[in-house]
Amino acid sequence: MMNHSDADDASSTPLPRTHLCDMLDCRLPLILAGMGGVARSELVAAVSEAGGFGFLGMVREPLALIEREVRAVRDRTAARFGVNLIPAGTSAELLDQQVQCCVDLQVPVVGLFWDVNHAVVARLKAADITVVHQVGSVAQALQAQSAGVDAFIVQGVEAGGHVSGRQPLDALLAAVLAVVDVPVAAAGGISTGEQVAQLMTQGAQAAVLGTALLATQESFAHDFHKQRVVRARADDTVLTEDFHINWPAHAAVRVLRNSVTQGQHGDPFTQARRVIGEEEGRPIYLFSTDSPLRSMSGDFEPMALYAGRGVDAIDSIPTAAQRMASIMQSAQTHWRMLHRPEVEVSSPVCYAPAFERERNEALIAQLNELLEAERAGVRVTVQTLAQVSDPATRQLVEAIHHDEVQWCVMLLHAIRDMGGTTSPRTGAFFQKAMAIENVAERLAFLNRGQGWVAKRVAELLERVEDPALHKNLTRMLDSHKENLTRVNEHLALE
Numbered sequence: 001m002m003n004h005s006d007a008d009d010a011s012s013t014p015l016p017r018t019h020l021c022d023m024l025d026c027r028l029p030l031i032l033a034g035m036g037g038v039a040r041s042e043l044v045a046a047v048s049e050a051g052g053f054g055f056l057g058m059v060r061e062p063l064a065l066i067e068r069e070v071r072a073v074r075d076r077t078a079a080r081f082g083v084n085l086i087p088a089g090t091s092a093e094l095l096d097q098q099v100q101c102c103v104d105l106q107v108p109v110v111g112l113f114w115d116v117n118h119a120v121v122a123r124l125k126a127a128d129i130t131v132v133h134q135v136g137s138v139a140q141a142l143q144a145q146s147a148g149v150d151a152f153i154v155q156g157v158e159a160g161g162h163v164s165g166r167q168p169l170d171a172l173l174a175a176v177l178a179v180v181d182v183p184v185a186a187a188g189g190i191s192t193g194e195q196v197a198q199l200m201t202q203g204a205q206a207a208v209l210g211t212a213l214l215a216t217q218e219s220f221a222h223d224f225h226k227q228r229v230v231r232a233r234a235d236d237t238v239l240t241e242d243f244h245i246n247w248p249a250h251a252a253v254r255v256l257r258n259s260v261t262q263g264q265h266g267d268p269f270t271q272a273r274r275v276i277g278e279e280e281g282r283p284i285y286l287f288s289t290d291s292p293l294r295s296m297s298g299d300f301e302p303m304a305l306y307a308g309r310g311v312d313a314i315d316s317i318p319t320a321a322q323r324m325a326s327i328m329q330s331a332q333t334h335w336r337m338l339h340r341p342e343v344e345v346s347s348p349v350c351y352a353p354a355f356e357r358e359r360n361e362a363l364i365a366q367l368n369e370l371l372e373a374e375r376a377g378v379r380v381t382v383q384t385l386a387q388v389s390d391p392a393t394r395q396l397v398e399a400i401h402h403d404e405v406q407w408c409v410m411l412l413h414a415i416r417d418m419g420g421t422t423s424p425r426t427g428a429f430f431q432k433a434m435a436i437e438n439v440a441e442r443l444a445f446l447n448r449g450q451g452w453v454a455k456r457v458a459e460l461l462e463r464v465e466d467p468a469l470h471k472n473l474t475r476m477l478d479s480h481k482e483n484l485t486r487v488n489e490h491l492a493l494e
């Protein structure tokens with residue numbers, strides 16, 4: 001067992017212990033991303049032993065390596081950890097064996113990424129394994145939720161490695177929190193305690209660290225990669241599809257700019273394969289998704305040097321426990337600053353007249369009713385998009401989806417600002433709408449729902465005194481009226 005005194009300083013954190021920490025059984029709200037190649041047993045054990053939660057990055061790895069690494073973590077620590085797999089990036093046969101291997105080894109948690117694979121989630125859940133899915137959009141989060149996952153990692157576009165969505169972390173986190181009802185962790189460009197405190201204030205239940213833990217002594221990344229991360233700045237990172245061999249098409253990665261991203265090796269999609277390195281007899285090809293590892297030799301400069309936009313704050317290669325302790329220490333300081341209790345002579349809530357409190361509660365209930373309705377709208381639009389190919393209809397449904405997400409986020413914040421509890425429910429409208437098979441008829445029904453929301457918002461506006469909420473509800477009303485007209489015009493053309 002290793003010495004965990006470094007991270008013990010962080011145990012006095014005033015950050016709340018979250019439901020996700022309970023679910024994963026970790027003391028600190030820090031999760032090591034399941035980085036393929038990089039997050040091997042030494043790093044996973046160091047992170048879990050220091051109080052965080054480590055995922056072994058086992059994408060496309062053979063069973064013997066998974067077995068060896070799982071045993072190696074267990075030899076080093078009694079703390080819990082998980083295994084990360086990527087169904088879409090793995091052949092069906094190997095994936096089937098990997099899932100069985102996790103079941104046989106009684107791995108407690110499996111992390112998944114990229115396309116949602118319902119069958120894999122179902123198999124893991126049937127074996128009593130906790131499933132955490134990383135997602136890059138609201139639509140993916142809803143798919144993963146319907147597959148039955150236990151928690152999400154929301155990945156912002158700032159992330160290093162494969163990047164599934166294009167939204168910045170803040171915006172995506174808010175949107176996903178508005179529509180799902182399982183715990184959510186945040187990933188993408190996180191390397192400081194200030195970010196951790198802010199993201200947790202916004203509702204994330206843990207921060208996921210990739211690049212920040214790649215640049216540690218225990219990571220399996222080659223020293224060349226670690227040193228490049230230490231020297232880099234956020235603008236040295238770039239999203240590119242140039243590194244594509246081994247992966248499904250059109251998969252973007254965030255890497256440090258190098259000779260490949262600068263085009264010095266020509267078009268990555270038209271050339272014959274060229275070997276630029278070697279790992280225990282396995283050739284490493286130019287334009288492949290392999291990043292330099294301790295076990296590799298060759299020309300590292302043109303390889304995929306994954307790094308997130310959090311590199312600015314990474315300027316050394318400490319142990320994982322040291323990096324976690326310093327992030328936690330600063331997270332505590334920032335959490336305290338963000339959550340300093342306000343000193344009041346008398347509490348307006350306690351001394352407010354009973355009728356004011358009742359009015360407040362009635363308003364919160366009405367906002368929650370709208371939140372449930374908008375959430376239903378988000379889910380209807382996501383599922384409808386999956387069935388529609390006509391570009392004009394897609395564009396219309398996408399626009400409505402975008403608006404409904406925005407109003408969910410606004411309502412969520414408004415309810416919280418008033419000291420209320422947000423409803424986790426989705427309106428019954430969702431089931432009713434999805435029972436309508438014909439898309440045009442469903443859109444007409446969706447419009448009836450939008451009309452209902454618009455009417456309620458108009459009624460509410462007569463009673464809302466708070467100027468900020470009044471303004472937001474007015475915008476919400478206007479956007480619903482616009483969408484009602486757009487859908488009616490679209491349906492009239494059909």
Ligand SMILES: Cc1cc2nc3c(=O)[nH]c(=O)nc-3n(C[C@H](O)[C@H](O)[C@H](O)COP(=O)(O)O)c2cc1C
Nearest residue numbers: 033035036113159160161188189209210211306308
């Ligand atoms: C070197 C590297 C390899 C990665 N490999 C995987 C992987 O195999 N599976 C996965 O789910 N995510 C992988 N990711 C993405 C992480 O899960 C996570 O989203 C990302 O690291 C967060 O951004 P950050 O690196 O800025 O902290 C990888 C990221 C990096 C940097």
